[in-house]
Amino acid sequence: MRKPNLPGAGASIRHTSWMSEVPPPPHRRRAHTSTRDLQRYAGLFAARTGVMRSSAMRDLMAITARPEVISLAGGLPDTSTFPPQSFAAQMTRIAQESAAEALQYGPTEGFEETKDCILEVMGAEGMLPDPDDMIVTTGGQQAIDLVCKTLVDPGDVVICEAPTYPGAVPVFCSYQADVIQVECDEDGMRIDELEALLERLRGEGRRPKFVYSVPSFQNPAGVTMSLPRRQRLVELARQWELLVVEDNPYGLLRYGGEPLPPLYQLDGGDFVIYIGTLSKILSPGIRLGWAVAPPPVLEKIVLGKQAADLCTSTLTQYFVREYFGEGRWRQYIDDLVEIYRRRRDVMLEALAEHFPAAATWTEPEGGLFIWATLPEYIDTGDLLAKALRADVAFVPGQAAYIDERGRNSMRLNFSGVDEGEIREGIRRIGRVIAEQIELYGALTGEDVAAAPERTQQDENVVPFRKAGEAG
Amino acid sequence: MRVAVLKGGRSLERGVSLRSGARVEDALERLGHELLALDVGADLVRRLSAERPDVAFVAMHGVGGEDGTAQELLELLGIPFTGPGVAACARCMDKVLAKHAIREAGLPTPDWFAFNQTAFKELGAADALGRLEQGLGFPLVVKPSRGGSSLGVKFAAGPGEVPGALVAAFSYDERVLLERFVDGRELAVSVLGEETLPVVEAIPAAGDRYDFEARYEIGRTSFVCPAELSPAEREAVTEVALASYRALGCSGFARVDLILAPDGPQVLEANAIPGLTDTSLLPQAAEAAGMSFEQLVERILDLALKPAAA
Numbered sequence: 001m002r003k004p005n006l007p008g009a010g011a012s013i014r015h016t017s018w019m020s021e022v023p024p025p026p027h028r029r030r031a032h033t034s035t036r037d038l039q040r041y042a043g044l045f046a047a048r049t050g051v052m053r054s055s056a057m058r059d060l061m062a063i064t065a066r067p068e069v070i071s072l073a074g075g076l077p078d079t080s081t082f083p084p085q086s087f088a089a090q091m092t093r094i095a096q097e098s099a100a101e102a103l104q105y106g107p108t109e110g111f112e113e114t115k116d117c118i119l120e121v122m123g124a125e126g127m128l129p130d131p132d133d134m135i136v137t138t139g140g141q142q143a144i145d146l147v148c149k150t151l152v153d154p155g156d157v158v159i160c161e162a163p164t165y166p167g168a169v170p171v172f173c174s175y176q177a178d179v180i181q182v183e184c185d186e187d188g189m190r191i192d193e194l195e196a197l198l199e200r201l202r203g204e205g206r207r208p209k210f211v212y213s214v215p216s217f218q219n220p221a222g223v224t225m226s227l228p229r230r231q232r233l234v235e236l237a238r239q240w241e242l243l244v245v246e247d248n249p250y251g252l253l254r255y256g257g258e259p260l261p262p263l264y265q266l267d268g269g270d271f272v273i274y275i276g277t278l279s280k281i282l283s284p285g286i287r288l289g290w291a292v293a294p295p296p297v298l299e300k301i302v303l304g305k306q307a308a309d310l311c312t313s314t315l316t317q318y319f320v321r322e323y324f325g326e327g328r329w330r331q332y333i334d335d336l337v338e339i340y341r342r343r344r345d346v347m348l349e350a351l352a353e354h355f356p357a358a359a360t361w362t363e364p365e366g367g368l369f370i371w372a373t374l375p376e377y378i379d380t381g382d383l384l385a386k387a388l389r390a391d392v393a394f395v396p397g398q399a400a401y402i403d404e405r406g407r408n409s410m411r412l413n414f415s416g417v418d419e420g421e422i423r424e425g426i427r428r429i430g431r432v433i434a435e436q437i438e439l440y441g442a443l444t445g446e447d448v449a450a451a452p453e454r455t456q457q458d459e460n461v462v463p464f465r466k467a468g469e470a471g
Numbered sequence: 472m473r474v475a476v477l478k479g480g481r482s483l484e485r486g487v488s489l490r491s492g493a494r495v496e497d498a499l500e501r502l503g504h505e506l507l508a509l510d511v512g513a514d515l516v517r518r519l520s521a522e523r524p525d526v527a528f529v530a531m532h533g534v535g536g537e538d539g540t541a542q543e544l545l546e547l548l549g550i551p552f553t554g555p556g557v558a559a560c561a562r563c564m565d566k567v568l569a570k571h572a573i574r575e576a577g578l579p580t581p582d583w584f585a586f587n588q589t590a591f592k593e594l595g596a597a598d599a600l601g602r603l604e605q606g607l608g609f610p611l612v613v614k615p616s617r618g619g620s621s622l623g624v625k626f627a628a629g630p631g632e633v634p635g636a637l638v639a640a641f642s643y644d645e646r647v648l649l650e651r652f653v654d655g656r657e658l659a660v661s662v663l664g665e666e667t668l669p670v671v672e673a674i675p676a677a678g679d680r681y682d683f684e685a686r687y688e689i690g691r692t693s694f695v696c697p698a699e700l701s702p703a704e705r706e707a708v709t710e711v712a713l714a715s716y717r718a719l720g721c722s723g724f725a726r727v728d729l730i731l732a733p734d735g736p737q738v739l740e741a742n743a744i745p746g747l748t749d750t751s752l753l754p755q756a757a758e759a760a761g762m763s764f765e766q767l768v769e770r771i772l773d774l775a776l777k778p779a780a781a
Contacts, residue, residue, distance in 0.1 A: 062488075063481070063483065063485050066481070131622055167607075241614070377634060377635040377638055378638060379638075379639050379642075382623055382638075382639040382640075382642040382643070383642055385483055385622065385623065385642045385643050386641075386642040388483065388642070436638050436641070436642070438592065439588060439591060439592065439637075439638055439641055440635075440638050441632040442591045442592045442597055443591055443597045443600070443637055443638070444597065444634050445597060
């Protein structure tokens with residue numbers, strides 16, 4: 001008899017007792033939907049749901065939550081670094097001193113005190129916006145949604161980077177935007193390609209509504225837009241009278257190199273909508289982000305926000321006020337930067353040691369992500385299945401593209417797991433890649449080296465083709 | 472009755488299995504059964520031994536749950552379980568074994584060649600690829616032998632696409648098959664006990680292949696049930712499906728997927744534990760036969776407890 005091989009070490013049991021031991025609620029879930037119901041609902045769906053994409057490989061990602069899996073797939077900051085005693089003291093002060101106010105609605109634009117905190121954060125990167133141009137949002141994600149709600153009609157052109165923030169893709173799609181992606185290289189979005197695209201669109205009589213960019217330590221590619229490109233981008237925005245949406249969640253998480261001015265600062269806020277968030281420098285759980293926009297645009301965004309959720313959590317805003325009031329927020333970011341810098345370095349070392357010669361990856365100066373690209377015959381969606389059997393996960397690159405590109409790339413997160421796990425995770429991924437490369441060699445007779453042959457780690461750090469290069 | 476629902480586990484189809492399981496649990500509660508929901512893990516045997524359920528409803532999909540592993544343990548523990556037995560599960564899970572069984576029973580299934588990694592890495596099977604491609608023609612379909620839900624299934628339009636498709640398929644299993652592509656209507660015949668339910672036809676949205684994502688997402692593939700078939704077509708399809716079900720040794724229930732080509736049906740595979748989610752085909756077929764989901768679940772339990780009732 002075959003020896004039973006039980007799956008699921010460490011998997012949890014959701015219900016631990018016979019349900020009859022406690023009086024069951026009449027119905028735990030709604031009655032199941034019948035096929036006919038499904039068809040009825042489908043008849044009611046808005047056209048936009050037809051283009052709403054489920055995030056790629058959703059079911060496979062469900063497995064990454066298993067405790068034995070080292071997940072380099074997340075985009076999580078390490079909130080365990082926030083001292084619980086500070087959190088307790090801050091929330092206690094709110095409860096004792098302003099319980100009624102903190103539990104009440106607030107203004108749609110956000111509290112002035114919250115904006116003061118945001119001004120400090122933006123000031124740290126050299127920006128001095130007018131607080132009247134600002135709206136506090138429920139995370140940066142809502143700011144992206146509100147910008148689209150304000151600007152995008154079905155079929156409108158939205159331009160973004162290739163690859164782009166995977167979380168922006170479903171937002172653009174839900175507003176039925178015609179998304180066009182412009183290639184990135186190690187200096188960020190190819191502005192020459194953007195110009196060519198703008199010319200082409202003009203020829204077609206189409207005017208894009210905005211260009212969405214994460215110029216610093218981009219999610220997912222980890223690259224940073226160079227100063228000349230930043231300058232050229234804001235020039236183009238002015239010249240073509242189109243908006244640039246600058247999404248800057250990671251700007252203060254810089255681990256090397258010189259800080260670059262945000263697009264907002266270069267432009268002065270005429271054609272740049274700035275989106276910020278406290279998710280990566282304080283907490284993603286509090287859902288606090290913001291947008292700064294030219295007054296006419298902001299006015300519409302405020303109306304959109306009012307319709308969406310009336311106001312950003314008052315409790316969150318009181319917490320933020322308390323936290324910034326203590327005056328230690330810069331120190332906390334400095335601490336995070338130290339931790340993340342080490343984790344980035346460990347991941348880069350591990351990549352050099354364990355990834356095959358045929359792979360390349362970016363070397364980010366900040367942020368949370370490294371973007372690795374494999375030989376084109378390896379589909380990282382399929383590779384993930386194999387990696388999961390080795391108890392390691394990453395985000396397949398396709399999630400960052402509207403089209404079929406990115407299938408041989410992957411996003412690797414270094415902020416959410418400790419250094420030992422990063423080393424082991426990269427070792428495991430390197431091993432499954434090496435196996436696939438060896439197999440491809442056997443299939444095609446091509447001589448493909450599976451093992452890294454060099455010791456110089458810099459040689460692999462050639463993320464994208466250089467500007468001006470053919471191909 | 473005390474019913475244990477086995478779901479989840481480590482399979483790649485964990486997500487689907489959790490949805491199937493949740494829906495079955497819901498129906499069982501509605502039917503007034505006592506419920507033990509088990510996300511299958513290392514303590515499965517201990518839990519089952521301690522709780523001694525009257526019957527186990529296996530709602531697991533993919534390797535580990537649908538391949539006979541869990542069923543073997545249930546047999547060992549003497550707990551009756553839903554769906555096919557150990558041997559049938561093992562045969563259905565492995566497409567190569569299933570195709571052999573189907574062909575040996577004289578039933579139609581598209582031509583194929585199967586290889587494991589060793590054949591390519593150590594025996595130079597790549598040198599035979601050209602001959603094999605000539606035999607099957609293009610496009611051809613490359614599949615991992617074990618695994619469901621179209622995971623890792625690729626079409627290769629020409630010789631240049633074969634190595635990449637093989638690398639992808641080998642991500643899911645040690646053995647892959649290259650199969651002749653048969654153009655036709657995609658049909659699924661669910662068998663309950665010894666009866667076939669109304670045939671479901673899957674019609675992918677324009678431009679969508681019948682892929683993993685489309686199969687589980689409302690609106691990406693439309694399903695017609697009962698499929699519009701002539702009486703002769705329906706008879707041919709259900710006959711082949713039922714014969715395949717028997718050839719594979721299935722009992723309780725299973726779903727047979729086939730292509731209806733101009734010259735008749737071709738069996739692709741059988742699913743020992745078909746999905747029971749909102750968009751799954753077995754519940755749709757049962758509904759078309761006038762059976763509510765609760766009735767379907769009750770019938771599946773009956774078949775597990777009284778196999779003779781089939």
